[in-house]
Amino acid sequence: MTKTAESFWIWYPGDREIWLGNIFNNRRTERGAMFPPFWKQDSHWQTVSFRKEVTLQKPETIRIFADGSYNFALDGQLQFGQPASFVVPEGRHQIDIKVHNMAAPPSLLIESGKEGSSLNTGDTWLTSYEDKIWIDENGQAHGSGIWLKPGFWPGCNDANVLPSKFQLLKTVPRTAVGHTLLDQDSRQVLYDFGQETMGYIVLHNAKGIVRIYYGESEAEALDRNRCETLDVANLYVREKTYTLPESRAFRFVLVEGEADDVSMLYEYLPHDLSQSGRFECSDGLLNRIWKVGAYTMDLTTREFMMDGIKRDRWTWSGDAIQSYLMNYYLRFDCEAVRRTIRQLRGKDPVTSHVNTILDYTFYWFNSIGDYYRYTGDTGFIREMYPRMKTLMDYTLSRLSDEGLAIGQPDDWVFVDWVDFPMHKRGILCFEQMLLIRSLETMQLCATLTGDRKNYGKLAKDLKKKTDRIFWDSEAHAYLHALEPELNRQITKFPNMFAILYGQASEEQCLEILDHVMLNPDVPAINTPYMRFYELAALCQMGLQDKVLPEIKAYWGGMLLEGATSFWEKYNPSKDDNQSEDTIPPSPRAPHLEMYGRPYGKSLCHAWGASPVYLLGRYYLGVQPLQPGYGSADCRQREPAWEARPNLGGLEWMRGDVPTPYGKIHIEVDAYTLTVSAPTGIGRGIVYYKNQQAEVRSGQHITLQL
């Protein structure tokens, strides 16, 4: 039987992500103890109905594949057993298939025969977890369930691979770059894989009890009693190769026991590198920073976008929104974004904020606005909108008496890991900025889905209240909090979001710039996480030339400390080797501890990779102005995207920014700008010094001084 059109495994929308998320988020271990998340983890619906109404000009033979037990009804008539194939007669028909699976999301794939493809499974089918079809005393069926478009993944379409067995990740063998025999008697060997990596350790010609101690740093792998991750293999007979069952993060492994050699299977999410973002410039350090950032992103972009590959290996909404933005300038992997957004949201009822964190709920909303801006995918907005509404209902039901965002006793108010004294109690101005943006996102999505609820009004009201309470025209800054007295502390957090989210007026932005962002008396931010927004806000204000040395100093600082991927936290004041000339062979003690544990810090953390975003968004200077970079078919009066390159002091730079249509290519130096637009994209507008010009689908343009 030949396929005449593609058919996909389909399931209840969001369920595969929720199910896979439970596997994903529960894999974390800490010194051999499992370490699951502390928030509600939902489940897939165990019995799902699939439906298709069709009119056939001639009979069609279909083959039915299901992940689970199933039944099949033609025009309401249940057929015997579990038919593997069926001839649907010509004419108008309704196909109803119910699939039941307690262990994994019930899924269906139908392949039509050569007669046609009308019944192939895909987004023309409908699905329900509660069809409410009951049969009366006379055998008559009545139903009133809610039917939605099913979930599916473009790559998950092989009838012979059940979706519960479908692997998103691939592996490739890699060898260590070196090893050191530490102790002959106990057969202790330290293997160095040359850089931070993730995958399965492979033991060669091993036997007996073999202990593996993992280290993101050499110090960690050597510290058998305190390293964060370890494994024990117990091989009763000698095995030529034995692959450990769990994928781990490491650069070094200390192996203790009988094994002739140790290698690994590097595990990764495949991407089409020819369609990826790229950045190159006249500054070698910046090129290295971009590459290590891109590698950090590739390591942390897996089934979902995780925070760090050693720890927590969880999906965190505040981390993920940054990964998404970096991804729009790196791999443009919209599937990974959608998977992560779905997984983070889970199901109703809402019993806590996303990841239990107030701010993380807001980032979740805002990430959907970003996704729409970069992809123009209204189908996904329609899918998520009902879950956005119930999460917003929850949010609005927990405001303060004044109608402001506040951490309730069971909420975690995160903001950032800060090194300076800062309370997180009461009503934080920072949280209002995020909530205003969330309400604006809700309004955008309400408009797209035809919901008449006026979230825009709520956003405006909250904006007014926030300005009235927190804006201090004498301090030229948004103040920190209402506790309930006004806490007049000034931090960068609310102020940089006011710039970024367009919540401050032009004049206010300039005031904030002088009195907060560039004010050395305002405490410095020491996580790449919040430096992301800090530096983006500065670039937003056109200060690329001030930001460039910051990037080189901060991320370059990590490289000088031996980083091969970027870290969860980096405080340059802890550098004790500034006087040394050489880069240490591996990051050292002062940079490894966190959470009260000597190796608690994650040395490969997605939020560490922000230069990937900053360089694409503010130096190459590309962003969509219409959702999804517009479309050549659509004759908009306004341009669909812009390239506003800013060398920020570099001699030259060139690079690619991925879009739904392929890459926008940019080359720029002090005298010439060249921009190429992929075929199909909407009309772009290009800025170079005081010139501007249009570039259309499939064209390229060169501007010269």
Added chain:
Amino acid sequence: MTKTAESFWIWYPGDREIWLGNIFNNRRTERGAMFPPFWKQDSHWQTVSFRKEVTLQKPETIRIFADGSYNFALDGQLQFGQPASFVVPEGRHQIDIKVHNMAAPPSLLIESGKEGSSLNTGDTWLTSYEDKIWIDENGQAHGSGIWLKPGFWPGCNDANVLPSKFQLLKTVPRTAVGHTLLDQDSRQVLYDFGQETMGYIVLHNAKGIVRIYYGESEAEALDRNRCETLDVANLYVREKTYTLPESRAFRFVLVEGEADDVSMLYEYLPHDLSQSGRFECSDGLLNRIWKVGAYTMDLTTREFMMDGIKRDRWTWSGDAIQSYLMNYYLRFDCEAVRRTIRQLRGKDPVTSHVNTILDYTFYWFNSIGDYYRYTGDTGFIREMYPRMKTLMDYTLSRLSDEGLAIGQPDDWVFVDWVDFPMHKRGILCFEQMLLIRSLETMQLCATLTGDRKNYGKLAKDLKKKTDRIFWDSEAHAYLHALEPELNRQITKFPNMFAILYGQASEEQCLEILDHVMLNPDVPAINTPYMRFYELAALCQMGLQDKVLPEIKAYWGGMLLEGATSFWEKYNPSKDDNQSEDTIPPSPRAPHLEMYGRPYGKSLCHAWGASPVYLLGRYYLGVQPLQPGYGSADCRQREPAWEARPNLGGLEWMRGDVPTPYGKIHIEVDAYTLTVSAPTGIGRGIVYYKNQQAEVRSGQHITLQL
């Protein structure tokens, strides 16, 4: 290690029932096709935290058993790996254990050593599906989850049997009472097991393809193309005994293929028969009716109380509330009641009425009131109350504009399977009666749990509206419906509930009796389901002597048609063998069809067994007056229970009514009444003719004319 006190497997409350319910409700097949429910089926929480705070006088060694992977923290300090045992030091400690299991509810059992039993798992532990325990940058833990008492089953306490493998049911071998060779060539043999039964067919010395056609009647088993249940065994080699994998309902099986003999494993839920209800009297037919009723109940009381053993094999709330009431007079299996109530409710969010049926939601509430009345178990009320509230919120959010119960477009309004013309549209008076009772039940439980919400006021308001709209003093009856015009049809449904639930005044009750209940012009009820309430209402009015011949005619009628268990529906007017002298060897065609299928009717349906309730409740006349029959310890002024025997025309009767303390024994004839009370029970009051007397814990009393 010896057990010093009992410890139980514990889990998140309700989760085991939800999980087992998914297995249970998805087992149904129809001619080889799986046939799952059409309502939302929830899942267990996949990661569950268990906590215990304890002060030890000396160290205690514990052994840890978990159904799932787990971790163990002492005083917030995570321990290495998955410790199978642990020595908890003396002093004040907090034990936190997280268990993760995607396939079955995460469960925990801890056995203390001989040093003590403080840490044994049971209802002194706490559990949460979302402990919200996060760890700050300094390693400090913060948590704000909601902790509940765990779920556990008294019998599920063996460390060596994981609760996901725990079997509630037992099996015992049984042989057929006869068999007939139908066809030598195709090796067709019909086996008769003598009565309706349920279990696994066992093939002896079988080989090749063996087809099994099940029949609750002989006609069904013989009708290979239309029987409802069938199996195919495919034995590649000759097997001495081969047991079919699924438990089926049948009396007859037609076996086609190579098998020397066929027997079965009868599958049943064990009960302590010495503590069960019993009824015996001077009327042989009535004794047979009680026995067949008890057997029908035993067949349908399994992991949960199901509707029918052939069909639907599901939990249905309207069916279950009757099973519970019969059970209080038969096995007093409170565990089975709790399991079924939990399973029927599932989890939030509420997306439909229970089983999608408006009335079934109301029965669910009311069954909890009944449960409390018979058991006095406030712990269970506290467990269920949060889920009662959210279901009542859902109910109240779907009332009509007038604040009355109405079927919304996605609700099924069931009432009964009726043979006479009756619309179920608009606002049915019947549904108001059930909702008033539900609101009263909510008020009872609010009071018990200390919730101050005034459901009693809502009940009173609804009662007033219902009387104003539906009571017709000229018709002396509650009218049928508001559509929105008043539908003046008179049916027994709302009127009998008005009597039963005490919603009609004494005077109204008498009017209803004359003008509705005993009025031959009002259409007869033809399901045992609603005859339950009809006959209970008549008994409530003291008409036991009128009801007795009804029971004998209706249930006796089924026996005369060859019933060996009681049916889903029975319309005596379909009897065509009234003239014959002999009982047919098996129920025949006019009584087998339903739902447009020739063998669609269930011949073993729990709601068929109502004489078990009627005879205990209204003839032996025993009921609790205080929750759970009071207690001897508790000095109530009011009596805790009553026995008000009513011979209803019988010469004599004797029997037992189970209570939480053991059986109340009754013997009565026209001259003497003897009542024995079990030890521990509260003070009872006994009525005999015009006499009354008290009987106390462990005493017996004899009253004579």
